[in-house]
Amino acid sequence: MHDVAKHDDSKGQYFWVWGALLVLTGVEVWLGYRQVFEPVRMLEVLLVLSVMKSALIVAYFMHLKFETALMRWLLVISVTGCFVIMYFFFFPDAGRILRLGVK
């Protein structure tokens, strides 16, 4: 029988991850409310912070860090690949509409 994923580490690290996620959320709120950057730069910074938060959730809370390398890479590469393809479909078109001034 394949047992539930067992972790060598203590529960403490999950409290640290939870704390880090709350701190990162606080930073996001501060940046967003103070409008520290221009909108496009702000979008980039917030997305970087969101990717960091989601990586923590996937790695620790969803235990992907403790799965086999094959499963880790298969999931990460396939999902990331799909998002990259979507990116190349969507954003050039949105920028083109903006440049052409289509209403």
Next chain:
Amino acid sequence: MADAALQHNAAAAHGAAGEYEAPLFGAYSKKVGMWLFLASDSLTFGALLFAFSYNRIYTTPWPTPFHVASIINASIMTACLLSSSLTMVLAVFASQRHDRAWTRNWLLATMIFGTAFIVLHGMEWSKLIHEGLTLPGFPKPAGQSQGEFAKISAGVPQFAATFFGLTAMHMLHVTIGVIYLGVVALRKWFLPILGVIWLAGFFLIPSDNVFHYGIHALLIGLVVASIILFLKPKDYDAHDVEVSGLYWHFVDLVWMFIFPLVYLMSTKV
């Protein structure tokens, strides 16, 4: 292969159904199935987030209507979801050490945080709709304001469409998650609770509120959960708790993108 067959036969001989499973990526099949579902669901949310960003880029000027009250509310909602992920992890730990009481307690704590998120989000929606941010299919509440949000709904309909579309999809996922955890934690005892919540919501929420109709999602959940529990009544084990946890953390993960994109990028200073 022969060893695997022997193990399987031995497990079957001892009447331990489900004791043996062929390995797939080093994990049991339920977990792999949930990961595949989450991978496909992430593309659904990815498409919605890309659609939001698409509209955000080409619509100028994009409205920035969210005052400090909305940001505080959304921040508390975020904290609820993050805390629910922690309690979910603790539920998984409790299930691994076969502590049924604490597994149930932590699952109930997760459900409470999830429910708090839904209630806060519902209040936020109702407030925005009352202030004029609406979609053509929504019921019109009595005394609906014709102020700033009404102008946004009329002038930049993409804002209301993307806001309600994205957050409704997420709210539906959180609702499904709470029902899922309720079934895992309480099994058939959860069904009457869900029925009472549905009836109370239907009769107590005014008919000019969009949630008077949205509450029927609970009825659909009740029917589906009843069918599942009727077809396969079982005592959910540590595997089931871990798999339900994967779904719950995914719901949390998606909000980590919705919160900054939808709320923080539309903040009014």
